[in-house]
Amino acid sequence: MAFTDRHWSKINVLRVIMRVILSLSFEYRAGRLKRDEMPELETSRITRMMRGDKAKKTKIDELETRYPEIEFDQKFIGVPELTALLFDGRVEISAIQESLDRSPPFAAAKSEPPWRRVINMYVVDSGEFEQALVEMERQFNNHEIVIPGEMFHVFGLRLFLSEAGFISNKKR
Numbered sequence: 001m002a003f004t005d006r007h008w009s010k011i012n013v014l015r016v017i018m019r020v021i022l023s024l025s026f027e028y029r030a031g032r033l034k035r036d037e038m039p040e041l042e043t044s045r046i047t048r049m050m051r052g053d054k055a056k057k058t059k060i061d062e063l064e065t066r067y068p069e070i071e072f073d074q075k076f077i078g079v080p081e082l083t084a085l086l087f088d089g090r091v092e093i094s095a096i097q098e099s100l101d102r103s104p105p106f107a108a109a110k111s112e113p114p115w116r117r118v119i120n121m122y123v124v125d126s127g128e129f130e131q132a133l134v135e136m137e138r139q140f141n142n143h144e145i146v147i148p149g150e151m152f153h154v155f156g157l158r159l160f161l162s163e164a165g166f167i168s169n170k171k172r
Contacts, residue, residue, distance in 0.1 A: 002096040010105050013123065016074050021085065023067045028086050033059070038083045044073050076103040114139065115154050118161075133166065 003014060027033035037059040048060065063072050078099040084090045100106050104120035117124055117132035124132070136154065139145050145154050161167045 002091060002093045003100075004097065007097075007100055007106065010123075013076050013100075013103075013105050016071050017077050019067075019070050020072060020074055020077075021082065023063070023070050023072075024082065024086055027063065027066075032062075033086075035083060035087045038079050038086075041072050041079050041082070076100060076105070113150070115145070115150060115157060118157055119153065133161070137167065 007014065024033060040058055040060040043060065045064075048058070060072055063070070076099070077096060081092060081096050081099050084092055084095070103123075104112070104117070105123040114132040114135035117128060118136050121129045136157070140154055140158070145151055158167065
């Protein structure tokens with residue numbers, strides 16, 4: 001009931017969500033998942049790989065070992081919504097829809113900077129990706145990207161896109 005026709009149109013996103021929900025419900029029912037461990041799902045895999053104490057296994061490390069095919073750090077549905085569903089048995093339809101609508105596959109193109117839409121190339125439509133790429137390149141060429149963190153993302157994206165053949169290989 002929480003998924004609209006627009007959400008169902010991105011069935012691959014819903015598959016990710018359902019896999020997360022099912023595997024977490026298995027863990028909860030088996031007594032291997034506690035409410036206070038849920039916030040770990042908000043930490044990206046890259047961030048966890050960079051942490052200092054790699055020997056100390058976290059709950060999400062255990063989950064990824066047990067279910068290697070599941071994207072527990074997905075950003076489509078929020079941890080508060082997952083927690084309410086699993087631990088309280090509540091499906092908060094409006095909260096789930098709002099969470100989905102803020103995620104890259106469903107967010108309005110104008111709600112994010114073009115470079116962020118380009119980063120999410122695997123979950124946005126190809127036409128939307130192409131428009132975002134053109135706009136990102138325009139902003140880059142006109143020196144409109146001035147925030148240091150965003151510049152680093154754009155430089156990295158441009159290197160990746162150049163190697164992948166999406167943009168020219170010219171070095172500047």
